[in-house]
Amino acid sequence: WDMTYDVVVIGGGFAGLSAAYNASTQGASTLLIDKMPVLGGNSQINGGVYASYTSKIADELYTKLGLQPDTAEKHIEDTIKGGDYMGDVKLVKNFVYGSPVMLNMLLDNGLQVRESITRPGGHYGYRTYTTINGIGADIVAVQKKMLEKTSTEVMLNTKMTQIYRETTGEQRVIGIKIETKDGVKNVKAEKGVILTTGGFSGNVEMRSKHVPALTADLPTTNHVGATGEGIIMAQEVGANTTQMSYIQLYPFANPNNGVLDAYAVIPFSGPSSGIVYVDVNGKRYVNEGERRDVCSRAAQESGGFPTFSIFGQDIVDKAGFITESQLQSGMEAERIFKADTLEELAEIINAHQYKEKSINMSGETLKATIDTHNGYIDAGKDPDFGKVIDKGVMLKTDKGPYYAIPQWPSVHHTMGGLTITERTEVQDIWGKVIPGLYAAGEVTGGVHGTNRLGSNAIPDAMVHGYIAGEVSVTGNVPDF
Numbered sequence: 001w002d003m004t005y006d007v008v009v010i011g012g013g014f015a016g017l018s019a020a021y022n023a024s025t026q027g028a029s030t031l032l033i034d035k036m037p038v039l040g041g042n043s044q045i046n047g048g049v050y051a052s053y054t055s056k057i058a059d060e061l062y063t064k065l066g067l068q069p070d071t072a073e074k075h076i077e078d079t080i081k082g083g084d085y086m087g088d089v090k091l092v093k094n095f096v097y098g099s100p101v102m103l104n105m106l107l108d109n110g111l112q113v114r115e116s117i118t119r120p121g122g123h124y125g126y127r128t129y130t131t132i133n134g135i136g137a138d139i140v141a142v143q144k145k146m147l148e149k150t151s152t153e154v155m156l157n158t159k160m161t162q163i164y165r166e167t168t169g170e171q172r173v174i175g176i177k178i179e180t181k182d183g184v185k186n187v188k189a190e191k192g193v194i195l196t197t198g199g200f201s202g203n204v205e206m207r208s209k210h211v212p213a214l215t216a217d218l219p220t221t222n223h224v225g226a227t228g229e230g231i232i233m234a235q236e237v238g239a240n241t242t243q244m245s246y247i248q249l250y251p252f253a254n255p256n257n258g259v260l261d262a263y264a265v266i267p268f269s270g271p272s273s274g275i276v277y278v279d280v281n282g283k284r285y286v287n288e289g290e291r292r293d294v295c296s297r298a299a300q301e302s303g304g305f306p307t308f309s310i311f312g313q314d315i316v317d318k319a320g321f322i323t324e325s326q327l328q329s330g331m332e333a334e335r336i337f338k339a340d341t342l343e344e345l346a347e348i349i350n351a352h353q354y355k356e357k358s359i360n361m362s363g364e365t366l367k368a369t370i371d372t373h374n375g376y377i378d379a380g381k382d383p384d385f386g387k388v389i390d391k392g393v394m395l396k397t398d399k400g401p402y403y404a405i406p407q408w409p410s411v412h413h414t415m416g417g418l419t420i421t422e423r424t425e426v427q428d429i430w431g432k433v434i435p436g437l438y439a440a441g442e443v444t445g446g447v448h449g450t451n452r453l454g455s456n457a458i459p460d461a462m463v464h465g466y467i468a469g470e471v472s473v474t475g476n477v478p479d480f
């Protein structure tokens, strides 16, 4: 062996940062590696939305925004239902109960969030927080700061290429092989190897093997490191995988490049506040309160490209999840269009091209769509698509200026991955725990079922990373 640690964590996203932090806090000598030149992985470019049924700032925000408080039971129920009852209830309970603990820890360490709690697609309780810049990097920055206070060693540009497992005795995982700029090295892990290598949306061959429709033609929101080899290496030492064909498209990415930028988070956070999605003809095509898989499919079947989120100044002023500076930079980047009337907004939409294609939306139709939707908000009922309308919370789009954001589905999250126990121990194909091997975050499968609800990814990754950090060192599950 070239190096020896108690715990070796592979991958420095939400899950890995959380795992390394807790392993170190529990007294383990800890190494965190990442193949990329920076920490943060996909987490860094995620939308920065975090679901938590409560938090230390919840009471104040619920009162200020006039919202009904949430419960853990409702969060669990929505999550299970939102994944068509295919998620593992034990894992869902883990992250739901752990989510406020992690959020409070982040807030205590300086995380800033916007003054809003939203109810995005598939959630029926107000529980989604948005970081100040609407991007996961806000959380990664706090996690990195927390990690720096521990004795964890970090190696970047360092890639795991093999997992070592004994073939006799206890058949423990005892270390990994890494490639560094100084050559190949073998790292011993006395207590545990924790895989937090993320998903495989960025690996066209792997994703299209499981879902043939997800060819290279589809863009991805993911960073180039989301290639899934952590899953393959674990399989090589006997690990099982589950639900590999459940792959989610993010419905509101930038239509020109598939990127999930901070502007692409606005359509996601907007449904409970009254954001309306329209197709190229200016007509609604889906219940905006629906899950990501439903919204993505509806967009693909809307008969044109792309679709748009429409909202008015009232939503900007009162809902709290859009900041003025974000609007300004969005307009400068031509990701957000602004006009004084809905007719003019349609003209601006038509003046732009989307992947070099033009559209011809009728301003009259757009206005009629928004007027009708305003009437539904007054009535508290959406006869067209059955959206749940909370009176007093959902706002009408009847005052200018008006805004539009173009949007289109992009390959986003792989729900499938390694099979784990509720203690984050990786299981083999016989259901037996592989001693010394743990996994957390997007590399795991079976947490969310067919479809992950937006804003559940960060608590899932952070809570399960935290559990892995503790179980690998002490054998105990943290008490949430």
Ligand code: ADP
Binding pocket: 010, 011, 012, 013, 014, 015, 016, 033, 034, 035, 036, 039, 040, 041, 042, 043, 044, 158, 159, 160, 161, 196, 197, 198, 199, 225, 226, 227, 228, 229, 230, 440, 441, 442, 443, 461
């Ligand atoms: P999660 O949200 O589950 O924490 P992320 O995608 O944010 O997942 O982070 C996973 C990290 O793992 C990325 O930073 C990626 O570069 C890293 N990674 C993936 N495969 C390897 C590997 N073979 N060796 C080292 N790091 C890896």
